[in-house]
Amino acid sequence: MNKSISKSKRHCRICHDLQLSPLKIAVTMAASLCHIFSPVFADSGDELLIANFDKSMLWGQGARAIDLTRYAAGNPIEAGVQTLDVTVNTLSFGQFDIKFNDADRPGRATPCFSAALLDSFGVNTDKLPAAVGVSDGGVCVDFSKIPNASYEVNTSDQSLVLSIPQIYMRNNPRGYVGPERWNNGVTAGFIDYTVNGYQNSLNGQSSQNIYAGINMGLNLGAWRLRQRSTLNWDDENGSKVDAISTYIQRDIDALRAQLTLGDTFSDGDLFDSVSIRGARIASDNRMLPDSQSNYAPVVRGIATTNARVTVRQRGYVIYETTVSPGNFEISDLNPGSNNGDLDVTVTEANGEEKHFVVPFSSVARSLRPGVSRFTASAGLVRNLQYNSNPHLVQATWQRGLTNIMTVYGGVTGFEDYKAALLGVVLGTQWGAVGLDVTQANTDLGKEKFSGQSVRVSYNKILTDVGTDVTLAAYRYSTDGYFGLSDALSATDQVKAQGDETVNSIRRLRTRSEVIVNQRLTDSDYVYISGSRQDYWNDSGYDTQLQAGYTRSWSWGNTNISVARTQDPYGKDDNRVMVSFSLPFGTRSYLTTSASQGSDGNSNLQTSFNSTIGEDQRLSYGISASYDRADAQSSSKSLSSNAQYRTSFGTLNGSLSKSADYHQISAGISGSVVAHPEGVTFGQSLGDTIGIISAPGAKGAQVLNSQNVELDGSGQAVVPYLTAYRRNEVSLDPIGLSDDVELKNTSQEVIPRSGAVMMVKYDTVSGHAVLIKSRRQDGSPLPFGASVFDKLGQEVGAVGQGGQIFARVNDESGDLFVSLSDKKNSLCVIPYRLPVQLEKSKNIIKVEALCS
CATH class of the missing domain: 2.60.40.2070 (PapC, C-terminal domain)
Structure with missing residues (x-):
């Protein structure tokens, strides 16, 4: 009986109190029912008797002597501190610890509102009447002196509802969370890692590859130290370590910006993003309210075997994973910057490699009126091919002038290059249109170049017809124009090899990009994405194209997709794929697909994928494939893959075999966090995380994260908290022993970017x-x-x-x-x-x- 009661109130913040007093449960339920029809109590002090208890209904000797009059006006409030969900004028402000002071009657404690607390609720304390006592410096102001203001406390759901005339409120935008509530978190260090090993043997020749991506961090007060590296090893070339970025960072609240010192990247919104060693200060949109506030593309492709997919940006490997045969989609990229095309390599189990490029650039820069964004960077350029290190400076500024107009501009340059840009975005009913012009001067020793580049960009969602144009852009550059990245490469090469190499450096002439998603009906849609560019001093085109059509039927789904890649030298690669997917229950499906390439290669495969268990920890897939290169050459293969998700990380592996080759891979991703309460292993981390500490509560489930439960020390890592926003971290005690009880099961945290939040829960053992x-x-x-x-x-x-x-x-x-x-x-x-x-x-x- 008691066990079922405990489970049914797992989210009640006062379950400890209720569990020890069944009588309180009965009278509280009765009072709560009465609360539906009348308010609990208001600031005026008047009490409305909403219940009259008949003691003859209570059984047992001495029960009728119990005094129930304290429940006659609703659920009583005792003096002390209560954690309540606060709502002001229908807007939720999150959880606050509210102090209640004794009143003239037991159980009728009144809340204590300080001026600072009212300020946190969005009250403009400067406008409050003098009688309220804000200027007196007292701990509690006289809330009853605010004209037409009232409060209501409901102990059944632990809430406090305030009604305050709008004239006394600040005009904060929706979603606003003041900087005074942003939390730096605790001193902590962490390692976030991904390791993937891949081995294949083709015709008796074997090869091995290991990739490791490591993000390390240390938090000290408001400062964040971060280091991001990758390790690539293969048995042919040995090992290579790339230090992508090493920097310290902190918030600058007054500017709604972040200061970064060290190895980082310049901003890539208006100019090319480049790796620098120096300083950068830039606006952080996440510090703005929801109503005023990044983009990374989805990488889609086709694999014919258990393939290794490697994603690079500006030469760095930023992502690598193993995918099963068929269509794949990567939507969780974390690029090093918000601009720069993604180079994707698909390495099949038979050694075949396919390359394509996913365009990546932001085009919609519309801002609300009065909102500004800025960046400023200065430092030495890193990682050029011939190791020159010019001094780069760059500054950009954007400002919303009206509801339909945003202006922006910027300057950038180094010793041999100067560029300036001016632009405007018009937010119209037909979409957001951006137009900018860049003037650039480049000094390459014996030759000097001067030119302009004009760029037009467009972004629109046509709701009525189901069209989503997420990115469309066209750029035209004159013969003498160099972009920032091209100018750096050109000056670096000229200084290393001489002026005669100038003509070997390609200068962009035109570039077009488009990504369109079109929903035809509720059950089918098409998508297309592509880019094309040509050069002044080189013939041919770079072309990338992907398109597809998907339809949902009562029995399953069908998909048709095409992909085309062409380089300036005329070499192209085209591939068409058709697939059918049939669901089996809610977590399993069977897929059959056929693909044909322009080189004559074709593939036919059938795969079965499923997820096991209520918590969906284990997922796996098996497939059979038939490949045909030409009329005389064909092969058959079997493949399998599996993934197991735990509190301390995710394990994955794959295996495939044919007459000509066999392949095997294994990987693990996870994290280790050292914090004031000890060391905790967890899943892969996001930018901001939480550490739960509930001594003795081993086995309790974390509701915010899939497959995360408290370890033997009562701790767990909660990844992917949202910076500068309210995050509710909740526990489900369903896995707890009956010898342990949680005093509360939910807490709210508001972390800064990169913070490690310590979320402590009191337990009773x-x-x-x-x-x-x-x-x-x-x-x-x-x-x-x-x-x-x-x-x-x-x-x-x-x-x-x-x-x-x-x-x-x-x-x-x-x-x-x-x-x-x-x-x-x-x-x-x-x-x-x-x-x-x-x-x-x-x-x-x-x-x-x-x-």
């Missing part, structure tokens, strides 16, 4: 005991009577039939029951728990007389 007791003369104990331990602490209450649920720490001892009759005010229950109790996780049942 002790043996859960159900005692069946009567008085020594056989009469029942009074229903609702309190039960105390030897220290005088209340540990339970008498329920119906003389049953007592209590939580005790000792294996034997005495409990004391408060009686209602004057002759015997207390009786004593001696108890002794079974010897083998440590082997049981259930509630222990004993019988004992109260004498």
